[in-house]
Amino acid sequence: MMKVKILQVGTLSCQLFKRRNSTLQILTKYGIDVTTEDCRRDLDDPILNHLKKRGLLSQCTHEPELSQLCSKRRLSLYCGADPSARSLHIGNLLPLMVLLHFNLRGHNIFPLVGGATGKVGDPSGRETERTEIQHEERESNVENIRKQMKSFFRRGVTFAHRRNQLFKDVEPGTQMLKNNIEWWENIRILDFLSTYGKFIKVNQMLARESIKKRLNSGMGIGFNEFTYQILQAFDFFVLYKNHNVQIQVGGNDQYGNIVAGIDFISRLHRNKADNAVHAPGAFGITVPLLTTSTGEKFGKSAGNAVFIDKYMTPSYQLYQYMINLSDGDVERFLNKFSLLPLSVIDKIVLKHKQNKKQRIGQKILAVELCDLIHGQGEGISNLIISETLFGGFLNFNTLEILEAFRKQGLLKTYKACMIENLSILNVLEDIYRQQKSRTELKKLIKGGSVSLGVKNTRIFDSDLRIKPDDALDGKLILIRVGKKDYHVIEVTSE
Incomplete structure (x- = not known):
């Protein structure tokens, strides 16, 4: 028998992703070495x-x-x-x-x-x-x-x-x-x-x-x-x-x-x-006080505090905050929050400037800060999630993606035999229980705001059933609502 687990990405909180040495893995990927x-x-x-x-x-x-x-x-x-x-x-x-x-x-x-x-x-x-x-x-x-x-x-x-x-x-x-x-x-x-x-x-x-x-x-x-x-x-x-x-x-x-x-x-x-x-x-x-390149201050009084309590600022939100920092902040923040050697940070900044669209500096910074605050492996989990949701599925295999999402600890489970009897509307009702009404969800579907699968195929029919073919490698189904609200369905066998 199979089970379907639904994970909501809106409030993520990573656990330790033990098998990877987060930063060194990324440095190797971009050809940046750390010498004696x-x-x-x-x-x-x-x-x-x-x-x-x-x-x-x-x-x-x-x-x-x-x-x-x-x-x-x-x-x-x-x-x-x-x-x-x-x-x-x-x-x-x-x-x-x-x-x-x-x-x-x-x-x-x-x-x-x-x-x-x-x-x-x-x-x-x-x-x-x-x-x-x-x-x-x-x-x-x-x-x-x-x-x-x-x-x-x-x-x-x-x-x-x-x-x-x-x-x-x-x-x-x-x-x-x-x-x-x-x-x-x-x-x-x-x-x-x-x-x-x-x-x-x-x-x-x-x-x-x-x-x-x-x-x-x-x-x-x-x-x-x-x-x-x-x-x-x-x-x-x-x-x-x-x-x-x-x-x-x-x-x-x-x-x-x-x-x-x-x-x-x-x-x-x-x-x-x-x-x-x-x-x-x-x-x-x-x-010095921590500010952005535009002079904006971080803190409670400034109203933009990024807390180190993962329940106040979830690990995934911390990662996304750092990913979205301006290029002008990358070097300063890496120097302050990373313990990578300064000459390695120089190499990162040089590589970053060669192709700013890849956001290499922001990725390494985000991984570093997540690992520093929440523990080793937090960063790579969040990177996998972010790359999966916003950069495609090309860099990681399905098991790696599922492992990263599983560590969030926010899975919702029901029997797989029900999946063929549930419409996309039923699934969304289960996900958004007490958050969005059935009427609201119908409007979202009818308006083309709901997409299914890795290709983000838009859904317009509330009665549409999720099929096994919709699962990547038969294990992972992605649902997107709006532009940024993603949900991952994991299909597992008993």
Whole structure:
């Protein structure tokens, strides 16, 4: 007996496609090689210089001193994210990429979730006060972001090893996830003020750019947001004192808060004569905001956030977003989000420019980002799906196509003996249950908006039956509704 499984492509979410090494397969297809020299050149490059080349370093305090320290010994660094949303978005990944680059070269990293600071709200980069969220929602966000950070850095090491084999010869640093509620929940305000208040200078707080903007905007600023820089500075101090964390990483809009932390640490050390001479310095690194070549910003406030939560931005949607990036964004995004050697990226860009219609750069970028965020194999699954739906069936065999679609986990099954008794209208009713009415579907069919098979044969008869001949290799039937809404029917035997 046979079964028919229907898969709707509108809300895809890939699982791991284990049998393929996504990016290397595509590079080989286009004649782009990855040599040992390519890999060695990246590892030999001083870390700060390398981050600049990738467009991941905007500002760095005391850069010459930090550059020397990076080459001499293992350092520790952190970056934080507040739980202002259920998920991080790809703009949040830039400082995390900096941590990952350091970690791969043996340095220790401390990703931080702002379970405490999230209750207050950071005014940086904002002209109005943040909307307060409920305790339960905030705690849920904390847990989601904690899991995302943990998964990102765990996968990141594997991701890097597949792009640059020489990373396997370098022992990565440790990864220790933190939540600042760990220290803030037991601090009483009077104790904090009596111990640290004299080291906090109000004139310097007022001079911060984020504060001046709010004061000059006419909207004013609440005391909670005004003191946010103190909270972040204290986070840096706690990690510095307890874990020897010397570097804080953040976006450009965090520069003032980072400098406040460095100043706070310096003041405390100057007050302790026994530590003043031997205390190592504290440093700050900022990354540029993620924008397109037209200057458009990514993020929640911009209203175009591409989330790394696959339920908010499914893996297939992430792939399509990257595929549709302009040619002007390809090189910048590859440098930032891929861990392929820089000289290999140069080869990709050169090949891309030779035939922009093939969108080689966008394809590799999309595969890279899907693998980075959702795991190895996500990218190639999405590429197969995209090529199948929009580029034809020539590059992959039927089993490969079915395997890619099967990994989406959105199959709907019914007995094959029913297929001969079902009209195309019946099948569409089953697919669009509670989404489109029978009348709507009839109009779509009558208007020629429904196509069947790999040749996209238009259907005008609602009573038409799907025949075995309509299946590619007897296994796969494709139905298209409108221009972009595709559904795959898999025919399997029992």
